[in-house]
Amino acid sequence: MLKTVVVLPTYNEKENLPLMVEALFALNLDNLYILVVDDNSPDGTGKIADELAAKNPKLNVLHRQEKNGLGQAYIAGFKKALAMDADYIIQMDCDFSHQPKYIPDLLKAIEQNDLVLGSRFAKGGSVDENWSFYRKLLTWFANRVYTPTILGIPVRDATGGYRIWRRNTLIGLDLNRIRSNGYVFQVEMAYVTSRLGFRVAEIPIYFPDRELGESKMDIRIQLEAAMRVWEVRKRHHNLTPQMRQTQIPGETSA
Numbered sequence: 001m002l003k004t005v006v007v008l009p010t011y012n013e014k015e016n017l018p019l020m021v022e023a024l025f026a027l028n029l030d031n032l033y034i035l036v037v038d039d040n041s042p043d044g045t046g047k048i049a050d051e052l053a054a055k056n057p058k059l060n061v062l063h064r065q066e067k068n069g070l071g072q073a074y075i076a077g078f079k080k081a082l083a084m085d086a087d088y089i090i091q092m093d094c095d096f097s098h099q100p101k102y103i104p105d106l107l108k109a110i111e112q113n114d115l116v117l118g119s120r121f122a123k124g125g126s127v128d129e130n131w132s133f134y135r136k137l138l139t140w141f142a143n144r145v146y147t148p149t150i151l152g153i154p155v156r157d158a159t160g161g162y163r164i165w166r167r168n169t170l171i172g173l174d175l176n177r178i179r180s181n182g183y184v185f186q187v188e189m190a191y192v193t194s195r196l197g198f199r200v201a202e203i204p205i206y207f208p209d210r211e212l213g214e215s216k217m218d219i220r221i222q223l224e225a226a227m228r229v230w231e232v233r234k235r236h237h238n239l240t241p242q243m244r245q246t247q248i249p250g251e252t253s254a
């Protein structure tokens with residue numbers, strides 16, 4: 001198996017992190033590494049991550065001094081994963097809404113693609129059965145109607161955060177181009193990838209609610225995200241496949 005790094009952003013995930021690390025390594029995949037990106041969680045998640053790393057050489061921790069959003073945490077994590085020579089990079093939440101059992105499906109699908117999304121709204125996917133009708137409708141509308149209509153991309157879960165990237169996709173899209181945070185970060189990444197002509201596929205997932213800890217997202221963040229989709233379009237609609245980056249900025253070619 002090619003080298004795969006799971007980038008796991010954490011903010012106050014002290015209950016979930018040890019369980020997640022255990023679940024990921026229990027998949028028993030050779031060459032699977034974990035990179036925790038912790039933004040100085042007040043609950044001590046960073047220290048727990050260090051303790052786990054001391055026991056496991058396949059676990060790395062990136063500490064950042066302050067919480068400035070999931071997008072920035074992911075960009076820092078992706079850069080570090082590329083520097084670790086990852087061939088494939090997986091991004092997932094640390095709260096079990098993204099279930100580790102789908103990782104073999106993601107790894108299989110990436111063999112023929114440049115980005116694969118774990119999708120709640122692809123055929124066979126679904127969200128927690130306890131979500132209210134209203135919440136289901138809102139999320140479905142955002143992902144199946146609103147975002148694909150504005151951006152013109154055939155992605156059915158553009159705000160989802162469970163994904164696998166091929167190394168050359170993350171290099172090619174140029175992480176320094178990406179400006180957004182939160183849910184729009186996921187949208188911007190998917191849009192840039194599509195505009196650059198990379199192959200994007202989806203696999204269905206079931207998305208249960210977290211059982212431990214608390215969500216950092218709320219309705220205000222979701223509404224703001226909806227407005228920012230327009231900015232994403234404006235910023236990137238001129239991209240073409242010729243504009244792919246071929247090396248990590250700052251690195252000289254051999």
Ligand SMILES: Nc1nc2c(ncn2[C@@H]2O[C@H](COP(=O)(O)OP(=O)(O)O)[C@@H](O)[C@H]2O)c(=O)[nH]1
Nearest residue numbers: 009010011037039069070073093094215216217
């Ligand atoms: N490093 C870092 N992780 C974050 C930040 N915000 C959220 N997370 C993590 O990102 C994942 C998703 O966050 P969550 O609050 O569950 O969002 P939701 O699933 O949309 O409700 C979890 O693993 C969080 O701990 C942040 O600002 N920095």
Ligand SMILES: [Mg+2]
Nearest residue numbers: 093095097210
């Ligand atoms: Mg969550």
